[in-house]
Amino acid sequence: MPAGLLVASYLLVVLAPLGLAWARGLAPRSPWDELATGLGLLALAMILVEFFQLGRFRAVTSRVGSDVVMRSHQLLARAALAFAVLHPFLYVSDRDPAPAWDVTRQTAVDYTWHGLWPGIAAWLLLGALVVLAIGRDASGLRYQHWRLLHGLSAAAVAGLGVLHALRAGRYSADSALAWLWGGLLVLALAALLYVYAVAPLLRRRRPWRVATVQPVAERTWSLTLEPRFRRPFRYRAGEFAWLNIGHSVFSLDENPFSIASAPSGGPRLEFLVKELGDFTNRIGQIPPGTRAWVEGPQGHLTLKGHEDAPGIALIAGGVGLAPLLGILRELAAAGDPRPTVLIYGNRHAGQIIHGAELADLSRTHGTEVVHVLSEPPPGWTGPTGVIDADLLRARFGRPDRRDWLYVLCGPPAMLRSVEDTLITLGVPPARILSEQFVYD
Ligand SMILES: Cc1cc2nc3c(=O)[nH]c(=O)nc-3n(C[C@H](O)[C@H](O)[C@H](O)COP(=O)(O)OP(=O)(O)OC[C@H]3O[C@@H](n4cnc5c(N)ncnc54)[C@H](O)[C@@H]3O)c2cc1C
Known part of the structure; x- marks a missing residue:
């Protein structure tokens, strides 16, 4: 599935509740009431789809990269929280219960405790969930404990949110939308169950x-x-x-x-x-x-789909060498005739990983290996400093290298600056693959 299709599927699912609500053709309420409900529907749909952005589904991560999946998981969760926070405050109708003639609740909002409490609980829990996710490092929680807490509270938010929509929602009372909420909730919980129970069970056969x-x-x-x-x-x-x-x-x-x-x-x-x-x-x-x-x-840091690239540039910072070394080893083993360049940045020579093997690959496979050190030893003749625009321009500024494939892995700041430079040099974004080791 191409990345564009993933985005289109995402939009289709999160906008479906709004579409179904609109399709009911009920008499409109005040614009503020409609906006409040619309934001609530959108927030709940976004929360339910978050369960598929766990960075654990290869069909998704192989298209856009797990770092992008996790980053969008974080940003979309914040957007969902913003919508959810606004949702209760925008209602202007204060009539409850609805008068007998108002069967579609055009003039009233459900303020009964029965419908309200799951919404309040989900609202508070969602806030706590997002705040704890943002302040995870400062919280002192072990990553694994935080993950358990995060998963359990996300499941609770989803369940309570759906309960609130079904009990208090004007549009969610409709069977089509009720089925959609039920279906999305089941799928969301199934995704969680798959990652934490079913997949490990299957993995037991492969120690x-x-x-x-x-x-x-x-x-x-x-x-x-x-x-x-x-x-x-x-x-x-x-x-x-x-x-x-x-x-x-x-x-x-x-x-x-x-x-x-x-x-x-x-x-x-x-x-x-x-x-x-x-x-x-x-x-x-x-x-x-x-x-x-x-x-x-x-992950998506692979050569698949780029067989037509005339050359391959691998740009690594520190331990970011790991995936690029896998690619280089594979190209060498396959005797791939395309030219390869490895630009490998470290602070000092003691940080260079598998230096002898890289020198070997240079001799046997013809890979141009360029070590860049910011604290070079005396007598160092290679480039010094960081992997900067001048160095990249000198290596890749030629028009015949614009269509090469550029595979990047390293610290986030390095990735941003290398990506910017490559784009300035005319490399199409589709020819740049990058992955960072931190999700923040
Ligand atoms: C796609 C990807 C590929 C990676 N490849 C490499 C690699 O080849 N070599 C390498 O040295 N490092 C790699 N990392 C980073 C590596 O996962 C972390 O350094 C490691 O998980 C830190 O764990 P810790 O318990 O030692 O540190 P901690 O002190 O527990 O954590 C330090 C930070 O690492 C991150 N982290 C910790 N545990 C996890 C976890 N289970 N899942 C995700 N992030 C976590 C958190 O942001 C945390 O704040 C990669 C990360 C990602 C996302």
Whole structure:
């Protein structure tokens, strides 16, 4: 499904309740009442669709990238919260109950406690949910505990919101809209159930074990996993997976890491892990043989659909090398004749991962490997500083490189500046693939 179709499907679903309400052809109320109801319908539909933007569905993440999915999840949740906050305050009709002649409740709003309490509860919970998601790092909550809380309260918001619409809504009393709410709620909860219960159950048949854990650069480790099952694990170079190491298959203790190995390199998967927090700081202590679970693959940082690109530029910052190394290894193994350039930025030489292998790939596959260091050692002859516009212009400013495929992975600031420069150089946005390791 192309990305445009995803956006169109999204709009279709979130606007469907408004369309169904309008299609009932009821006599209009005051514009403020209609606006209040419209915002409520929109907010509820958006909340229900949020469950499909968990970054766990390959059909979605392979089109736009998990970082984009998660970012839109965050932004759309904030928009839904804004609509929901306004919703109760815009009503101007204060008649309740409706007079006997007013069977369609044209002149009255349902203020009965029976209809109101689920709405108030959903409203308060949604606010708390979004505020806690924004202030997650400051809250001191462990990421895994926050995720559990987030999932459970989101399910409660969805259920209470639908209950409120069915009990208090003028338009939701109609059977078509009531069915739509019921259907969306079931699908939303099913998505949650699939991610946290069904998928782990299926994964039980595909256990992995830690094969090696080795330091490869400053505070960076190479972790390899080998499958304990027969069926091949299919993935594309550049994708990522959620790793759960040493926990129950149902545990929420899982973290996303890019696959640095190439599919043609055998059944083992390699991950490059930078020490950063709770899990990654302890990576070097994981004993070989530990059981592991791999959820995935996911992501859009792959060459699929870009077979016609005349050349491939890989631009990495730090551990962002991981998915790009997978791509480079795959291209080399396949003997792909297209020219490749790797621009790899680090602070100092001790942070370069798999430097010897990169030098080898340069010799055997002809990849132009450009190391950029902001704190170079004495005698360094390569570029210094950061991956900036001048460096990119010198490498990719030629017209024949405009149609190359540019694959980017690294810190958000680096990605933004590289993307801007490439676009200034005339590279079409569709030829730029980028993925960041943080969702904020
Ligand atoms: C698509 C993707 C690919 C990634 N690939 C790599 C890679 O190849 N190599 C690498 O070193 N790092 C990679 N990361 C980053 C890596 O997932 C985090 O560094 C790691 O999860 C941090 O966990 P922690 O417990 O050590 O740190 P914590 O101190 O617990 O967390 C630090 C921050 O990491 C993020 N984080 C923590 N746990 C999770 C989680 N379960 N899911 C999502 N984010 C989380 C949160 O933003 C948190 O604030 C990738 C991230 C993403 C989203």
